[in-house]
Amino acid sequence: MQYFCGFQLNARRIKDRNLVSWWRCYIAKHLNIQQLQTVLINCWKPYLQQTHVTMMDATVYESNIRYPTDAKLLWESIVKIHQINQQKRKLLKLRRSRSNYDRQKKNYLGYQRNRRKSKRKDKKVRKQLLKYLLRCLQGLQDLQSRYQFKFSNKEIKLINTIEVIYAQQHELLYGIRENVKQRIVSLHKPHVRPIIRGKEIKPVEFGAKVHKVQVGGLSFIEHLSYENFNEGTRLKQSVAFHQKHFGRCSQLAADAIYATNENRRYCTSLDIATSFIQKGKQGKLSDQKSAMRSVLSTVRATVLEGSFGNEKNHYLLGKVKAKTQETEIAWIFFGMLTANASIIRKTINSQQQLQRAG
Secondary structure, eight states: OOHTTOOOSTTTTOTTTTTHHHHHHHHTOOOOOOHHHHHHHHHHHGGGTTTTEEEEEEHHHSSOOOOOHHHHHHHHHHHHHHHHHHHHHHHTTTTOOOOOHHHHHHHHHHHTOOOOOOOHHHHHHHHHHHHHHHHHHOOOOOOOHHHOOOOHHHHHHHHHHHHHHHHHHHHHHHHEEESSSSSSOOOOTTTTEEOOOOOOOSEEEEEEEEEEEEETTTTEEEEEEEEEOOGGHHHHHHHHHHHHHHOOOEEEEOGGOOHHHHHHHHHHHHTTTESSOOSSSOOOTTHHHHHHHHHHHIIIIIIIIIHOOOOOOSSSSSBBOOOOHHHHHHHHHHHHHHHHHHHHHHHHHHHHHHHHHH
């Protein structure tokens, strides 16, 4: 409560300053999003209107990392391996290793000062850094095998991540494929993946991709993944989510990526009216169907896509600043939960005012 209110009591001052972080990690470790969403939906359902309509779309909640490049990632790996190497040598009372670290640092910083980095120069620097990283890894391995010291769990995790980075960067430079699966873009957040979005301003985003289902103005997580996925394949699961929690779905709004033939046949079999542009000849009541599609598309574009900006601008989801994968997921969930709580509070207040007026 003292942290929440922003002041501390002199008589009962908080001694453990990591208390909030500890609780955040504990909650994230034991968080079950689907079960908690079920409890919240049951509480909020009586206050929702138009629960027969579902809307769906996907967005990326970016992690708070600097824009990654291959050269930056390789140099960060070199710095960490060099630090571990020097720490171990100091504990063993050995002289500093002669690994030309200062010269490599000078060359890298000189490359970074160039505003325009040609592809040829970039490839040359990456090859030099990759070769030096291998040398550092082998030097640390030789030191450990000679003196039989132990690494901490944190160091083991870091070294394993760096070894994966080396293998991936070697494949990108010398391999046949231009892309690698489960590509690491951050040394301290190895779970983060590049998500290709195809947008004009941000063609690639780095963070968790969330597929949301929105009913009655409230947003719920249907699927969350750090690996890229096609949201168009999540329509059946989203309809099942809606039917499980809200009953029959009679109207569905989604963008053009969902309008596959398979999804169209599925919605037709369940008698669900969609916002998809109709294919083929126009049947009966074409004007009414076209008007309904227009309304669904407009509501989806304003309410659903507007909720993305609202959450990112006002609920700390623009850049997720959590450190681990578990706490990032919890950060995203509770940000959306807080946005939903604000909406449901306004809905309940308006309904109570109408009841008093009536």
